[in-house]
Amino acid sequence: ERDKYENNNVAGVVTGLAWTRVGGDILFIESILSKGKGTLSITGNLGKVMKESATIAMEYIKSNAKTFGINPEVFDNYNVHIHVPEGATPKDGPSAGITMLTSLVSLFTQRKVKKNLAMTGEITLRGKVLPVGGIKEKILAAKRARIKEIILCDENKRDINEINPEYLKGLEFHYVSDMSEVVNIALTNTKVKNAKTL
Amino acid sequence: ERDKYENNNVAGVVTGLAWTRVGGDILFIESILSKGKGTLSITGNLGKVMKESATIAMEYIKSNAKTFGINPEVFDNYNVHIHVPEGATPKDGPSAGITMLTSLVSLFTQRKVKKNLAMTGEITLRGKVLPVGGIKEKILAAKRARIKEIILCDENKRDINEINPEYLKGLEFHYVSDMSEVVNIALTNTKVKNAKTL
Amino acid sequence: ERDKYENNNVAGVVTGLAWTRVGGDILFIESILSKGKGTLSITGNLGKVMKESATIAMEYIKSNAKTFGINPEVFDNYNVHIHVPEGATPKDGPSAGITMLTSLVSLFTQRKVKKNLAMTGEITLRGKVLPVGGIKEKILAAKRARIKEIILCDENKRDINEINPEYLKGLEFHYVSDMSEVVNIALTNTKVKNAKTL
Amino acid sequence: ERDKYENNNVAGVVTGLAWTRVGGDILFIESILSKGKGTLSITGNLGKVMKESATIAMEYIKSNAKTFGINPEVFDNYNVHIHVPEGATPKDGPSAGITMLTSLVSLFTQRKVKKNLAMTGEITLRGKVLPVGGIKEKILAAKRARIKEIILCDENKRDINEINPEYLKGLEFHYVSDMSEVVNIALTNTKVKNAKTL
Amino acid sequence: ERDKYENNNVAGVVTGLAWTRVGGDILFIESILSKGKGTLSITGNLGKVMKESATIAMEYIKSNAKTFGINPEVFDNYNVHIHVPEGATPKDGPSAGITMLTSLVSLFTQRKVKKNLAMTGEITLRGKVLPVGGIKEKILAAKRARIKEIILCDENKRDINEINPEYLKGLEFHYVSDMSEVVNIALTNTKVKNAKTL
Amino acid sequence: ERDKYENNNVAGVVTGLAWTRVGGDILFIESILSKGKGTLSITGNLGKVMKESATIAMEYIKSNAKTFGINPEVFDNYNVHIHVPEGATPKDGPSAGITMLTSLVSLFTQRKVKKNLAMTGEITLRGKVLPVGGIKEKILAAKRARIKEIILCDENKRDINEINPEYLKGLEFHYVSDMSEVVNIALTNTKVKNAKTL
Ligand SMILES: [Ca+2]
Ligand SMILES: [Ca+2]
Ligand SMILES: [Ca+2]
Ligand SMILES: [Ca+2]
Ligand SMILES: [Ca+2]
Ligand SMILES: [Ca+2]
Ligand SMILES: [Ca+2]
Ligand SMILES: [Ca+2]
Ligand SMILES: [Ca+2]
Ligand SMILES: [Ca+2]
Ligand SMILES: [Ca+2]
Ligand SMILES: [Ca+2]
Incomplete structure (x- = not known):
């Protein structure tokens, strides 16, 4: 499955970590732009809380456009669509928040996402990262x-400490408390191939 | 039933494969354009996930209009209606995604759909094809x-390998991982009779 | 009851056949125009699938206006209301599709509906007629x-063949597979009295 | 209770007959106009079918404005509100249709409603009156x-014939099959006091 | 609790009487204006019927603006918000109708509400007051x-007559049948302090 | 957890007190502005009553903009988003009302919120503070x-009096009855670092 996804030539595709009834799983957040009037659509068989995460991520970016180097006119002239593949599986909860934010920043800046990286964490409107289960x-x-490499809220460090170190071999952890850290770790300074000019 | 449908003189009609409570079945995706302001309507007694597939297909096409040779102004000047016949049967799930995409590309390009071809597979926003059940x-x-001829996600090849080859006689399989492959296989380079000028 | 309804001096009133919990029944599709901005409203205590039939009929007509001799500006300047009388009875299912289509074509062309005629059949977006139960x-x-006279999908002929011919005396059947056939059989080339100029 | 209501100095107030869990009852349909953009609002703890009756009545009037002597510009420049008092009682069903229609015609023409008159009957889009229970x-x-005086659908005459004539003393019945008859019986040719100029 | 509320220096605050699962209670209707485009919002954990009362009150005032000395342009240039405090308690039913009307008239005229006054009664679109339970x-x-002082519908007088007079000492009752009476009793001719100019 | 939140360098972040199934908890109200047309969005897995509190707070501020020193044009030119973190927990009830109001006033005035302060209380449209459970x-x-420091409605003083004083050591209580008191206590007269010019 990884072969299919590890390609990071497209902006807006970020790997998240999900907790489902059958155990942990990876999921992908995809987002795309199309010329439009600034609507946000969200698909992927998502529950209310997960849809709210997408709204929060979008609002945070709008409110902090300058920090991210995004021209705010983009928000008025493009529609954004966020999708979480595997529509047969219902998904919910706040833990995809930082993944959605990273996807959107990559989309609006056309910056390449780091390879072999995954993340999980709730976001807040003022840019904090909250721990998840x-x-x-x-x-x-x-x-x-x-x-x-994995990005986690620093308050989730205690959960990692409780895992047998054997299982953690080959994994590098980044503990963060703020969205700016997430973006700095996850996005490279290189633009994707055929980057859109926004 | 096939007699009725195998005619491919109309753009936007594509054959899909569905999995229902009473076993497998073929279904048809139909789509049409009418002068309008760019709305998308979806009918056919569809559940939430299947409606989302239509949205994803539409957004993907909007975001990649150039690749498909579609003039993006079409999206603003026409309404699109996607329908899945046999309204008495409730339908849901993501597996009609690539069929819907193919229907819409045929509609917007007025290219003829290949005869005697069916397909099943989930689509993602960045153009990947996912396996289905x-x-x-x-x-x-x-x-x-x-x-x-049948188009499947390459990850569904293992399911074909488990079927008694006897049953597969006379069927040709195309395994794909990307939407562009689906479109290349399914759409001919000929326009339909009385093609609309868009 | 027939006395009341057999009058066909008004455009847009067509007789359908319904299958209810208490057996078969006839129903009437009525549609009217009023000056407006092109909205479609649907009443009559109808379920989701039956409402979808009205949408499909309307979209089909919009997409094929020229074929029916309808000036497409009518769609922008008039509101359409479709009603199925006897509001106390909940109604659903796709089988009123061809009746709704016929009602709308009569309405937009002001052509008179044939007397003593009823019909039942599902419609599809590309103009096919599907069998019903x-x-x-x-x-x-x-x-x-x-x-x-009765219009049925040709695939329903087998159901007629299973009925004791005794019961069929005095009935003439028209088997069709395409909407254009339905309209040709059901609508006369005469306009209704006091036909509206659209 | 009658004292309170028999006053017919206001346009748009018409007496209907309802059938509730605790037996028959009279109800009142009230409607008013306010300067606006043509919206229709409906209150009174009404179910879906009863709300549809209001829509049907409104659409019928719009489509036949000339017949009723109504200037169609009124529909664009005023909002209409229809209310059925006694909000604590849920109400539903199609039988208030002709009462709603009469209320609206009185409102738009400012014609006085006949005193001591009640009515019950379903309406259809083409102006027919249907029997009710x-x-x-x-x-x-x-x-x-x-x-x-009571207005009923002529198909309800059989129900009256089954009632002990003793109970009918002092009641005059009008049997109708068309809305125009209802309006002719129910509305006087006098305008209400302080009639609005529309 | 009364200390907090008896202040009537603000327009739009009126005391109503409610009937809850734990017995009778007083409630307050508050309404405010803000510059806007004429929307009506309603909060306070209210059920459908109670929200309808607010709509009816608003429509009645719009339709009778002149009578109340209100400049109808106010309706287009201000948003109205009606709130019923104590959000933890669900509230429903039509009996707050006259209280809402009084609140809105006070708001639009900036007239002071009489002190130590409460009321309960359903309103109708033509200005009648109906009895409540x-x-x-x-x-x-x-x-x-x-x-x-308490304002009641005159048809509720019989309920007062059944109460032990001992309990009624110190209470003055106003029995009304029309909204104009309610407004005349409840609103003084003095404007509130710092009255807004509308 | 406090370390993370006690920072008050950002406008619009205020600490509330919540009562959940597993006992009391603190919660945070965050709000941000983005250029827009004046919409209000609310997230955080909130129930109907808690969402209403946000609407009430917003309307109160709009109606009393001058008092708070807010330029009313801000309401038309910015969208407001209110969020309550920890999306996995459903939240409802009116007790976050004064916290939401304080958050919004801080946001619109860019005034710094006092450190180590929390509050709980229902708000009303005319600026009263109501007791909560x-x-x-x-x-x-x-x-x-x-x-x-804790802000409470003065009617909640009796609840404090029933608590063992031992538990209250180190806590200072502010009892209020009006929103203006809440704002005066909670907001400093200093602007936040990098305050936005609105
Ligand atoms: Ca998976
Ligand atoms: Ca930290
Ligand atoms: Ca089939
Ligand atoms: Ca592959
Ligand atoms: Ca019947
Ligand atoms: Ca055929
Ligand atoms: Ca009654
Ligand atoms: Ca008759
Ligand atoms: Ca109380
Ligand atoms: Ca009276
Ligand atoms: Ca917590
Ligand atoms: Ca106090």
Whole structure:
């Protein structure tokens, strides 16, 4: 499955970690732009809380456009669509927040996403990263998918400390408390191939 | 039933494979344009996930109009209606995604759809094709309907390998991982009779 | 009851055949125009699938206006209201599709509907007529209501063949596979009295 | 209760007959105009079918404005509000249709409603009056409320014939099949006091 | 609790009487204006019927602006918000109708509300006041809250007559049948302090 | 957890006290502005009553902009987003009202919020503060989070009086009855660092 996804030539595709009824799993956040009037659409069989995460991420970016080097006119002239593949699986909860934010910043800046990186964490409107549950199962799923680096809220460090170090071999952890850290770690300074001019 | 449908003189009609409570079945995706302001309507007694597939297909085409040779002004000046016949049967799930995409590309380009071809697969916003379930039942239904060629996600090849080869006689399979492959296989380079000028 | 309805001096009133919990029944599709901005409203205690039939009929007509001799500006300057009387009875299913289409074509062309005619069949977006259920009960109801001619999908012919010919005396059947056939059989080339100029 | 309501100095107030869980009852349809953009609002704790009756009545009037002597510009420049008092009682069903229509015609023409008159009947889009249920209970309620004249669908005559004539003393019945008859019976040719100029 | 509320220096705050699962209670209707385009918003954990009362009150005032001395342009240039405090308690039913109307007239005219006054009654679109239930419990709640005057529908007089006169000491009742009476009793001819110029 | 939040360098972040199924807790209200047309969006897995609190707070501020020193044009030119973090927890009830109001006033004035302060109370449209439940549990949660000052409705003083004074050591209480008092206590007269010019 990883072969299919590890390609990071497209902006807006970021790997998240999810906790499902059958254990941990990786998921992908995709986002695209199309000429329009600034609407935000969200698909992927998502529940209310996960849709709210997308709204929060979008509003945070609008409110901090300058920080991210985004021309605010983009928000009025393009529609944004965020999708989480595998529509057969219902998905919910706040833990994809930082993944959605990273996807949108990549989309609006056309910056390349770092390879072999996954993340999980709730976002807040003022740019904080909050801890989330299911860390152990998510880490195991990340390993199976050959992820090398993982971004977590620093308050989730205690969950990592409780995992047998054997299982953590080959994984590098980044503990963050603020969205700016997430973006700095996850996005390279290179633009994607055929980057759109926005 | 096939007699009625195999005619491919109209753009936007594509054959899909569905998995229902009573086994596999073929279904048809129809789409039409009418002068308007760019709305998308979707009918056919569809569930939430299947409606989302239509949205994803539409957004993907809008975002990649140039690749498909579509003038983006069409999106503002026409309404699109996607319908899945047999309204008495509730339908849901992501597996009609690539069929909907193919229907819409045919509609916007007025290219003829290949005859005796069916397909099943989920689509993602960045143009990937994902595997779907119920492959065995769908293949049997395709044979009954005298389909000759079938498009599947390459990750569904393992499901085909588990089927008794006897049942697969007379069927040609195309395994794909990207939407561009689907469109290349499914759409001919000939326009339909009385093609609309868009 | 027939006395009341057989009058065909008004455009847009067409007789359909319904299958209800208490057996077959006839129903009437009425549609009217009023000056407006092109909205479509639908009443009559209808379920989701039956409302979708109205949308499909309307979209089909918009997309094929020229074929029906309809000036497409009408769609922008008039509101359409479709109603199915007897609001106390919940109604659903796709089988009123061709009746709704016929009603709308009569309305937009002001052509008179043939007398003593009833019909039942699902419509598709590309103009096909699909078979529907409950044929035996519907035919008996048509006879009780002194209907003389009935339009059915040709795939429903097998259902008629299973009925005791005794019951079919005095009924003429038209088997169709395409909407254009329905319209040709059901609408006369005469305009209704006091036809509106659209 | 009648004292309060028999006053017919205001346009748009018409007496209907309802059939509730606790027997027959009279109800009042009130409608008013306010400067606006043509919206229709409906209150009174009404179910879906009863709200549809209001829509049907409104659409019928719009489509036949000339017949009723109504300037169609009124529909664009005024909002209409229809209300059925006694909000604590849920109300539904199609039988208030002709009462709503009469209320709206009185409102738009400012013609006075006849005194001591009540009515019950479903309306259709092309102006037909359909029979309704609960006739016996409704008649008894009308008598208790000192109603003198009652408008019914002519197909409800059979229900009246089954009632002990003793109970019908002092009641005059009007049997109708078309809305124009309802309006002719119910509305006087006098305008209400302080009639609005529309 | 009364201390907090008896202040009538603000326009639009009127005391109503409610009937809840735990007996009678007083409630307050508050309304405010803000510059806008004429929207009406309603909060306070209210059910459908109580929200309809707010709509009816608003429409009645719009339709009778002249009578109340209100410049109708106000309706287009201000948004109205009606709120019923104590959001933890669900509230429903039509009996706050006359209280809402009084609140809105006070708001639009900036007239002071009479002190120590409470009211309960349904309103109709043509300005009638209808009787409501729970009178005994409401009266006792009013006494506990040191209310001195109460407005009721004249048809509720019979409910007062059934109450032990002992309980009614110190209460003055106003029986009304029309909204104009309510407004005349409840609103003084003095404007509130710092009255807004509308 | 407090370390993360006590920073008050950003406008619009205020600490509230909540009462959940597992006892008292602190929560944070965040709000941000982005260029727009004046919409209000609300997230955080909130129920109907809590969303209404946000609407009430917003309307109150709009109606009293001058008092708060806010240029009313801001309301037309910016969108407001209010969020309550920890999306996994459903939240409802009116007790965050004064916290939301304080957050919004801080946002629109860019005034700094006092440190180590928390609050709980319902708001009304005319600026009153109403008492709320769960005071004991909320106070204990505030202590655990090292809160130093707490704002409560003066009618909640009786709840504090019932708590063992031992538990209240190190806490200072402010009892209020009006929103203006809340704002005066909670907001400093200093602007936040990098205050936006609105
Ligand atoms: Ca997976
Ligand atoms: Ca930290
Ligand atoms: Ca089938
Ligand atoms: Ca592949
Ligand atoms: Ca019937
Ligand atoms: Ca055929
Ligand atoms: Ca009654
Ligand atoms: Ca008749
Ligand atoms: Ca109370
Ligand atoms: Ca009276
Ligand atoms: Ca917490
Ligand atoms: Ca006080």
